[in-house]
Amino acid sequence: MEIFGIPHQAFLGQIMLGLVNGAFYAVLSLGLAIIFGLLRIVNFAHGAFFMVGAFVAFLIGRDLGIGYWPAMILVPLIVGFLGVVFERVALRRIYRLDPLYGLLLTFGMVLVLEGGFRVAMGSSGQRFATPEALRGVWNLGFMILPIYRAFVILVAVVVCAGTWIVIEKTRMGAYLRAATERPELTQAFGINVPVLLTLTYGAGVALAGFAGVLAAPIQQVSPSMGSDLVIIVFAIVVIGGLGSVFGSAITGLGLGVIEGLTKVYYSEASTTVVFLVMALVLLLRPAGLFGREEG
Amino acid sequence: MQNTLRVAVAAASMLALGAGSAAAQVSDDVVRIGVLADMSGIYNDLSGKGAVEAVKMAAEDFGGNVLGKKIDVIFADHLNKPDVGAAKAREWFDTGGVDLINDLANSGVARAVAAVAKEKKRHIIVNGASNMGITNELCSPYAIHYAYDAYSLAHGTGKAVVEQGGKSWFFLTVDFAFGIGLEQQVSDVVRANKGRVVGAARHPLATTDFSSYILQAQASKAEIIGVASTGADAVNAIKAAAEFGATKNQKLAALLLWIEDVHSLGLQTAQGLMLTNAWYWDMNDETRKFAKRFYDRVGKMPNMAQAADYSSTMFYLNAVKAAGTDNADKVSAKMREMTVSDMFTKSGKVRVDGRFMHDMYLWQVKSPAESKAAWDYLKPVATIPAEQAFQPLADSKCDLVKK
DSSP, rough: EETTEEEEEHHHHHHHHHHHHHHHHHHHHHHHHHHHHOEEEOOTTTTHHHHHHHHHHHHHHHHHOOHHHHHHEEEEEEHHHHHHHHHHHGGGGTSSSHHHHHHHHHHHHHHHHHHHHHHOOOOOOOOOOOOOGOOOOEEESEEEHHHHHHHHHHHHHHHHHHHHHHHHHHHHHHHHHHHOOOHHHHHHHOOHHHHHHHHHHHHHHHHHHHHHHTTTTSOOOOOTHOOOOHHHHHHHHHHHHHHHHHHHHHHHHHHHHHHHHHHHHOGGGGHHHHHHHHHHHHHTTOOOOOOOOOO | HHHHHHOOOOOOOOHHHHHHHHHHHSGEEEEEEEEESSSSSTTTTTTTHHHHHHHHHHHTTTTETTTEEEEEEEEEEEEEEHHHHHHHHHHHHHHHHHEEEEEEEEEEHHHHHHHHOOOOOOOEOOOSSSGGGGGGTTTTTTTEEOOOOOOHHIIIIIIIHHHHHHHOEEEEEEEHHHHHHHHHHHHHHHTTOEEEEEEEEOOOOOOOOOOOHHEEEEEEEESSEEEEETTTTHHHHHHHHHHHHHHSSSEEEESOOOOHHHHHOOOOTTTTTTEEEOOOOTHHHHHHHHHHHHHHHHHOOOOOHHHHHHHHHHHHHHHHHHHHHHHHHHHHHHHTOOOSSSSSSEEEEEOOTTTTEEEEEEEEETTTOOOOOOOOOOEEEEEOHHHHHOGGGGGGOOOTTTO
């Protein structure tokens, strides 16, 4: 059986791979959406923190012998802490300025981080072994699926759902949403909004670090691993609706699939298709698929 | 008293004259070599700082001076963008007093700079790129393609794999001048040996996720998956092929693999792969000696392009010395007369189309058990004599070749 001229096995395989990539997009765009939602900062450094997450996992594994599973907890904490420091030292000074300054500052941070790691670690990339328990492949009939990739989808869904629950269903989340909508009023209720902002940035960046750990066994751990990704992830956040957590996660997975299928039918367009979708969505629904028009 | 003055004036004017004539021999009183390399991108480890250091080592070993004038080494990052590379080359040739541009990793950049060199009548030596255009449609008396090229890769690894029985091929090709040129050369070899090419997937430079392309390669049912990319692209492609079980039923042919790629893949994944390299650090005492000096400066072993950066810079400086000038036409003529015998090659010679003729070598990656020390990665399989390794002059499209 063929679907649009390719065997259905290959078609199903590409959808599966699209979901794996989409899982990364989802986790990354989640962090970006939270940060933008609350801080109104276009966090260009997100991809760099993703890269730092992968490198931290690699370095603590190589030099301290800390394995993959502890790294999944430790790395987001470390990267989140770096994010908190960055927010305290630099980012908070520009909240009152034009959003362009946030973009410039975080973009500068990208150059510093990438350049630093390139000098220290080289550009070729480092190996990161797949954890013992997740090695091997499943034969799904239509494709060979490495177990680790299936694990990535599972983890991403759990993380996205968890984040959504925290934001929508808990008291902490209610504070966050309140601070997003009416910061002055929330402050008047005795909630420390600046601390909330710092912690939110830390949490968003920790998600990027977490995605870095997830990606390390799949990609070479290299300084440039985040820079291409971040642009796509931005497009996803825009398509999903800026600041919409749920929208970002769903859009991430969906666009992963669309991109995967484009690689089969017209590979040359695979790097462009996400932006094409973005342009279309912005024309038809300027607030994004899941966003609300601000009035 | 007056006599003394007269003598002094005469001596001074003679000195001035002497200086004047020397200046005529060496333009702007310096022989300046520009290393145009990838200093920050995907090919940084293959060219980058290592290339700059290799050229500097050659300048130092030459004594720092040629014809009594200083040898100056400068470098710039071409960002893997042909327009950036061409603009930098123009600037260097027009106002920077650069006599030779070396390294030129990235085929797109090398092609663009070759066109500038032809127009400006200044020297370039291509070590980091493979595109056949340098010695064909873009050839000039000022361009030398030194280390390797796509033809030699195809007639090394490509031919060896076909002869071992790999008759049907699917290519994973990086989508610019380098990958497409390499795919073309290897396809020619495959067809000439009664094999067939069943398809190709083109991916952008610096792709991290190869899973989709590997799936296409698996669906093609080809015996051989030809990886027509290099550096991080090839490493990620080979890793993905192993991860998705493609290596169980199909064989990989990595068409341009560097010692750094083997290093970052690890022997466990890379073992058994064949590669065509012009040079390897562990060939003999001379190569080991150079490698050790390089290692002490750069912190990793040199690859074939970096060894060639050193060798070709020495060659150029020797030609300037022999010609007694840095005049591009006279140096060009000299370089086409001289032979090279150093740690890179024992009998290298530049052909009229600019191809530097030397033997190439087919290597195989050692298994983890065979490797005895750090960077001990390759074992020799075969020597490919220069005449077989490089495109026959009769097939050249270079207009300097008389037919």
